[in-house]
Structures are given as C-alpha cells and as structure tokens.
Amino acid sequence: MAEQSTPETSSPGAPAEGAPSEEGVSKKAAARKSPPKGAISENAPPRGAVSQEASSKGVISRRRLLGTAGATGLALGAAGGAAGYAAAPSADRTALLSSLGADEVMFHGKHQPGITTALQARGHLVAFDLSAGAGRKEAAALLRRWSTTARRLMAGEASASADTDVARDSGPSSLTVTFGFGHSFFARTGLEKQRPIALDPLPDFSSDHLDKARSNGDLWVQIGSNDALVAFHALRAIQQDAGQAAKVRWQMNGFNRSPGATSQPMTARNLMGQIDGTRNPKPSESDFDRRIFVPDAGDPSWMAGGSYAVVRRIRMLLDDWEKLSVKAQEDVIGRRKDTGAPLSGGTETTEMDLEKTDADGGLVVPINAHSRITRPDENGGAAMLRRPFSFHDGIDADGVPDAGLLFVCWQADPLRGFVPVQRKLDRGDALSTYIRHESSGLFAVPGGVAEGEYVGQKLLEG
Template structure:
C-alpha cells in the first residue's frame, strides 16, 4: 500500500491564503530571531508561532492560556540514544507547533497494519499558538552520559527554603518539556506524542496541567489574576524589554557555560493555596498581605496598577501604606539588587484533597539568567517573612537549564550541550 502524503491539521481546517501569509510572516520573524529579536506574535489565537530561532519559543512568547508541563526521567544509559531522542523530539516539535501531525504519515496516512505516527486527537484543530520548550535537570549531568563536567554553575541545586514541604515524587527530573497553547487539547496532544516517541528511552516522572496564565509576558497582554483574586506579575519582565532581557533572562557565554548562551534557567514550584481559609479573610487584610488593592491592582497608597510603589509613604494614621512584610515589598527588585524574573505561571485545580477542600493553587514558572542571584534570594526572603505563607504551601520544585533555540531543520534541542 502506498502511504498517503502527510495530513496537516491546518489543511483540514481549509487553511488558505490568509494562513499562508501568516506562515510567511512567521518565517521572516523566525529569521529575525537570529539577531536581537523581538519575538513574533501570532496574528490570532489559532495561528502558529515560529519554532526556529536564536531563543526557544515559550519563554518570552506572549503567554498562552493553557499549560501541560511534564518532567521525564531518562531510562536509557546510552548517550547516542538520548541524542537520537532529542533529534526525534525536535523534528516532531517543529511539526506540531505549526499545526501539523507529529510524524510524516500522521494519524491516518500510514499503513493500516502499523501504529499511526500521530495519536490523532488534535485532527481538525489549528496550531493554537502551541510552543514547546525543553530543559535539562541537574540529574542529567551525572555519570551516565559524560556530561558531569558540563553542568553549569547556575544549575546548582536550590537550597531548602524555610517551611517548604516538597514531595520528591513530583519534583526534579532529567528533562522537562513545557507545552503552552490556547487550546488544552493541543497542549496535551503535543506532550502525549513526545512521550510516545520517547517510549523505552524516557518515562514520565510527573506532569502538571494549568489554566489561566498568571503573568503577562508582553505589554499587549492585560495582567491576569491568580486564584486569590489578585493581579499577578504586574512588574514581570516583558518581551519588549530587550535590554532587561539581555541582563536578566538570557544566559551568555561569559557566564561560564558557553553551550547555554542564548538559553535560560527555569524554576518551577507547585504552590498549593488553602483557598477556603483565604476566602474567609477580610478584604483589608488580603490587601495588606499583598500590598496592593484587589480591584485595580495598584500599590497601596497609589491609584493605578503600574504606579511605582512608594515604600516610605504613610497614611493619616502614621502607618506605612505598604507594610514592611507585604508581599510586593519583599519581592520587589529594589530589595534584591534589582534582580528580576520572567514569570509565566498558571493556575491549577487538581480536584479535591479528600477532605472537602480544593487541591488548587499556582504552578509557578520563572525564567532567569542565574537562579542563584535571582530566584533564590527572592524566595528566601519570602519564605522567611511573607505573611502569605499562612495560606500557601510549596509542594514541588524543579530547576532546569533550557538551552538556546533551534536554528534550522539541521539543528536539534541540546545540540550545543552534546556537540559543542
């Protein structure tokens, strides 16, 4: 039987001249990433983002609505097999992010007696802004693959923070993949197919679904709210902040690991919220804890969300508008040598905990140039002093080195690590 040509999800939707023009514009945008980009915007929620470029998509890409994050353990001990998997994953990701199927014969185009190249649940769906971002955990740099001497200093294990109760079964991992999209089925489909391709070489360690982005990564996006009802990530790094991104987000060759130049370090934290207790807390106390008003998101004592907080201003009673232990004060860059993060976390609700309470909270995601100088001091300050700790609990943690982007079809995720 002669196999049919690959079936494109975009073609199944009647993808025509307007879509072709969008893809053409995307290709131009991808080439521009080889210089100092801005990152391209998809023209609508259904359109694709470029896959190839200097930086991986899914970092400064305008944050999508849905997340499927997965951490894998590598089960093969063969370096060549791991490299081959990364090459296969890259080829599949290049297709999936453009609204195509994972393999060349797709879900229905191959021989009937063979397993399909794609699982098929995304047939008929557009690209939905899918991005796939890969990272390498510290455990990958053990003795299995000859990488021990290439572990970046910035990938040092995170310290134990006061009060954290981490579950090791949903922490860490050798390799992570972050799938973000505007359609949850598209994100889940992508992770499912990468896991299928990796069968026998990797196994899923843990995964997390997320909805409702909790940060904006572009000035074109409105600031979203977390499950406590407050606007989150007002002072986040944005893709338009080229100079700040260079200083605070992208790793550079002079940092000590040249293979990471153009990459970034990813910290994940699953933060359980006791929303039932929070919901019984007075509005005044909620606002004092955050240091912002709940409606507009303005710093206390100010009127608008993006007004600069005044940490010295006092009210008529002589008390500080923003208390000394308010979340906004403890996390502010001015308290940490101007260290900044690019956050792109998501809300989660994982059913109930069996005691009549929602298992809900924030899946925190933050990218940075060096976690030792950025995430660690900020989180240590929060862990020690933030009154918000009465209502939250950190239950999982991950740290990954996300390599630079894939330049073209001859490149692959992690090439600079394995071949550099």
Template sequence: MSQAGGRMSRRKLFGLGAAGAAVIGAGAVTTRSLLEEPPVAHAASTSDPYPFYGGHQAGVVTPAQDRLHFVAFDVITDKKAELVDLLQEWTAAAARLTQGKEAGAFGAVGGAAEAAPDDTGEALGLPASGLTLTIGFGPSLFDDRFGLAGKRPAPLADLPKFPGEQLIPEISGGDICVQACAHDPQVAVHAIRNLARIGFGKVSVRWSQLGFGRTSSTSRAQATPRNLLGFKDGTNNMKLEDADLLRDHLWAAGADGTAWMAGGTYMVTRKIRMTIETWDRASLAEQEQIFGRDKGEGAPLGRKAEFDAVDFAAKGPDGQPMIKDDSHVKLAHPSNNGNAHLLRRGYNFVDGSDGLGRLDAGLFFIAYQRDPRKQFVPVQMNLARHDALNEYIKHVSSGLFACPPGVQDAGDYWGRTLFA
C-alpha cells in the same frame, strides 16, 4: 544511529522538512533573521502559529498563552546515542506540532494499517493555537550516565531548602522537562502526549501538571491576569519589550562560563498549593495588606493605578507605612533583592479536591532567569522567611532546568550545543 553532538541525521531531517516549509509558508521570518535577535512575533489570532526556529527557544518571552501542559521526564536509557536520537526525533516532531501539523510524516491515518500511527490523532482539525514547546535539562541529567558532568553549568546548582516548604519528591525534579503552552488545552496535551509516545523506552514521565489561566503577562500588549486568590499577578514582570532587562537578567551569555548555554536561560518551577477556603474568609483589608496592592485595580497601596511606582515610604492616616514590611510586594521587589528580576510565566491549577472537602488548587509558578543563584534564590528566601502570605500557601513541588538556546534550522536539534 546518529553521532552525538552532530547535526540532525538525514532521516530526521527528512521528517522535519514539511514542518520547516510550513514555517516559511506561514509568513515567518527566515532563520538568518531569527538568529539576529528579532522581536518575538505576536500571532495575528489565537489560532495562528509562532515560529519554531530562532536564537532563543519559543515559550519564554512569547506572549503567554492561556493553557499549559508541563511534563518532567526521567531518562531510562543509559546510551548517550539513544538520548541524542530522541532529542532529534523530538525536535522534528516539535517543529511540526507548533505549526499545526501532525507529529510524524504519516500522521494519524496516513501510514500502514498494521503499524501504530505517527500521531495520536486527537488534535486533527485543530489549528496551531499558538503552541510553543520549550525544553530544559535538569541537574540529574549531568551525572555519570552520559559523560555530561563536566558540562553542568554553575547556575544549575541545586536549590537550597527554603523555610516552610513541604516538597513531594515524586512531583519534583526530573532529567528533562518540556513546557507546552497553547490557547487550546487539547493542543497542549496532544503535544506532550506525542513526545511521550515517541520517547517510549528511552524516557518515562516522572510528573506532569496542567494549568489554566496564565498568571503573568510577558508582553505589554497583554492585560495583567489574576491568580486564584483574586489578585492581579505579575504586574512588574519582565516583558519581551524590555530589551535591556532581558539581555541582563534573562538570557545566558558565553561570558557566564558555559558556552553551550549562550542564548539559553534557566527555568525554576514551583507548585504552590493555596488554602483557598481559609483565604476566602479573610477580610478584604487583610488580603490587601498581605499583597501590598488593592484587589480591584491592582495599584500599590497608597497609589491609584496598577503600574504606578511602589512608594514604600507612603504613610497611612495612622502614620504607619501603607505597605507593610511583610507584604508580598515589598519582599519580592527588586529593590529588596539586589535588583534581581525574574520573567514569570505561571499558571493557575485545580487538581480536584483533597478528599476533605477542600480544593487542591493554587499556582504552578514558572520563572526564567539568567542565574537562579542570584535571582530566584534570594527572592524566594526573602519570601519564605518573612512573607505574610505564607499563612495561606505551601510549596509542594520544585524543579530547576537549564533551557538551551533555540533551534537554528531544520538540521539543528534541541540540546545540540550540549552534546557537541
């Protein structure tokens, strides 16, 4: 049994060694340089791996991949040492999986025939596909089970109830979350499946969500994608190239008052169901007024190109503002929310039909920030109260998680700074 808060045990460190070597062999920069705030690498192709080690977790400013498998776990052990052991085992597996390796040292077919395999096997032969795994700790983890109450960060304050939300408790919250992003859905599902397998008896899956078609760009090298309402989504998103914005609005710092979160960030998730069929009957003019952008180019109304600055003073031929006060773009704009910026990393979802002939579809919203109280909460409150888009959407799930700093090297593990 490992010591809570210590470096990774020799057993888990041995299991991680091959993955660590794979990182170096793949041409990644060294751990030392990663800890000195390097630029995030762009994979040469969608098959290639991203580095696992670094000062920040991958999967935040990493150029957004095409597929998502997100899971929230409840911790079912009441032993702190078992939880730390699990985090160490998960880290070892994550380091291997993100480099296109199998979850365990013996893999799906290399162990004893009488024992369960070290990997489930459905990703055999598949490349890394840009897989990133990002972990976060929910407010419920900081109760009296593991002595963590005094380490709960102030920004991890429970979200308020927003007007109009219809949250389903069974698909909200969770002690721990893991976000798996990849270009191949089988790779993302395989990663989550193996973490759940490793966690058997210590954690149980609370809820999960599959996503396709990223709805945000996190790099200027990426084109802006579209949501299921047909509009470009996340045009003004923070990008990995925005060093000053990331420093001020994304990454937690020691000066924020929680030393163990320095280099980390805070994640908010919202499952937003869209009434697709009703929206599809709305006129183009109404749709564009609701968003405040044209549907084709994505330009702010009154302008020509997607990235033109929004002009809230622009008037139409009738003398009325081109961009309405209840438009989505105006209500979400930093200038109307105390200069609050978010790094969005959401995905479209379609979960079949609802039994009434309507698609169960919408947006699985994910946003990262330095302090949700100052960023997500004011923006969402503004939208919940006034957004014309609310006629066509409803929020049914919510999550809030503290994502710790990155894993430094093969002897480190997810959340070590919390348990130190």
C-alpha cells in the same frame, strides 16, 4: 506571587501592554513550504487532509481554504492547521482565519519558544527520567525526535510518527514546546564536566513541603497553547516519542485566562483573585537579556542564549484565604484587589511608595506585604521573568481544593534571580500563611536552534 508574573493577552495573539513578545512569532504565516515528500507516514496524514467523504459533503480544510484564498492575493491565516469547516460566506471565512487558532510561534530562533511568549490559555509541565541503560546516545536521539515533533506541531502539522489526530481540526494556536535538562541528566549521560554551576540544587527553604516524586527530573518539557486540544496533542506526541528512552517522572496541568476573554488587554489574575504580574521584566528594558538569558560568551558555551527555569508547584490554601476580608487580603499583598494599584495610591503601574504612612503613622504598605518583599530594588536588583499557569486538581479527602500556581520563572542565573527573593520571602512574607510549596525543580534550558539542528545538540555532540 503578585509582583513578577507575565501579563496575559486579551486579544488573540496580541500581548498585553508591556507583555513579553516572542521573537519570530508569525500571526498569519501563509506561504509555508510544503513538507518534503514522504515526510509524513500513512498513519499520520497532514492535519489539513480532507477525506473523500468530507469532500463530497462540501467540507474543506483550513489548508485548502488558505491556498484558495491566497491565490486571490489575500494575506490570510496560518498554513498547516487543518480545519473541516462547512462552506460559509467570505466574511465568515475571514473571521475564521483571524481566530487565535491561526497564531503561530516559530520553533527556530536565538532562544527557545515559550520563554518570552505571551501567557497561553493551557499548559502542561512534564519531567522525564532516562530509562535504565539509556545514556548520551539515546538522549541525543530522543532530543532529535522531540525537536522534530515540536517544529512540526508548532507549525500546525501532524507529528512525523503515528499522529493521534487529536488536533486535526486545529491551527497552531500559539503552541510552544520548550526543553530543559535537570541536574541528574549530566551524570546519567557522562557529561558531568558540562554541567553548569548555576544548575547546583536549590537550597532548602523553611516553607518547603516538597514531594520528591514530583520534583526535579533528568529532562523537562513545557508545553503551552491557546487551545486545550492542541496542548494535549503535543503532550501525547512528546510522551509517545520518549519510547523506551525515557519515562515520565511527573506531570502537571495548568491554565490561564483565554485570550480575548476581557474587553481590553489586562494583566493576569491568579486563583486568589489578585492581579499577578505588574512588575514582570519586559524585553523592551535595556537589561532584560542580561537578566534573563545566558550571554553568548557564557559558561558553559552550550548554554549561550539559554535560560534557567525554576519550577514550583505552589498550593493556595483557598479556604483560608477566602475567609479574609478584601482589606485583609490587600494588606497581605500590598495592592488593591480590584485594580492592582499599590496601597500607597495611583494605578497598577504607579511606583509603590514604601515610606507612605497613614493618619496613625503606620505604613500604608505593610512591612511584610508580599509586593514589598519581592520588589527587585528590595532584593539587590534580583529579577526573574515569571510565566506561570494556574492549576486545579480536584478536591482532596478533606474537601479542600487542590489548586494554586504552577510557578515557572526564568533567569540567567538562579543564584541571582529566584534564590535571593525566595530567601527573603522565607523570612517573613505575609502570603506564606496561605500558600504551600509542594514540589520544585531547576532546569538548564539551552538556547534556540537553527534549521536542521535539534535542542541540546551543542551539549550532546560537543
């Protein structure tokens, strides 16, 4: 898990060095057009709405504050997020508007959001199955509703239906909502001929202990945000929008370190305390798009600009791991625990010397070290963009933490990305003693959409 995982940010909205950055991210998206008249129902007031009572007490919304400041020519934070803040000196207002709540990711674009977006502090992964009797028509209507809701919430607006007001006081907070289709979706909708070959079920691995009830699904939604309430609000809205068309199959909740929690940008750490993400592919690399996204001339055509997400719930056996000495933990991973540097020397980003030996002639980086096995140059160039969340779901009946990694990786073809790496890990990864793969899913995530379109429209109306 240590070699390819997305670096996190440590300052609001700013990717860590080498971290992927989302196309179309607007950090302070002022000058947003107002929603069409009547677009928001009486039951779903804009998140910037101010009650008469609040107005009388001198509390103003973020939207009104932005509008007032904008009239003076200041380039201030994201429109759409409402916040009931007490009147404060202008310096305090400026600090408020530069907070991570103002960060916005664009819904429209060549690729869906939430793939190259920097790691977010909070995430929800949820899979749905279409209800009995629901087919292509119902699925299209659902994706249309979901796309509308995602666009509005990512802009810091209320959902178009009965909004729960959970995030009324928040800005967009880097919210992303990403949608995908599972293998079973195509039979349910009569679209088997449009099912990609790359979506064929993953092979069995000897280390799997999979719970079928928490694996796969017709539809998959990934939600991420730097604010837990904003993420939950989006999750609830997506669940409500499903209505009678689809039912939740499984849901998983995750987290990462919050932006700004470290003094400088740093690669993320996982729950084992290891720096996790040193060798993740970067958009600046010339072959990044080829490895991660389906080409415009790809097959099938509706997947152009899309990607394939492998989702695995990987439980970490923390009680066993924490009994190891730091030296033993480093030998399992192949990197120093404090700095993330390879055991062969240097800094975190120094190229690992796989042939270096110690005074006794033994390999400095053990032959079964996780970071050695997962290197792309040790796997025929196989690469995947890892973008995980940690999870902790309490303590089980034996007093053992139910915690680990919600592994999400992206690639243009899982047979050239995840599968060859996992097969090699399956044959002798030192880390396998301390982890357990408990659920799995593979989803086709279509490309992004233009204004007026919904996710999956080319598939469902093609």
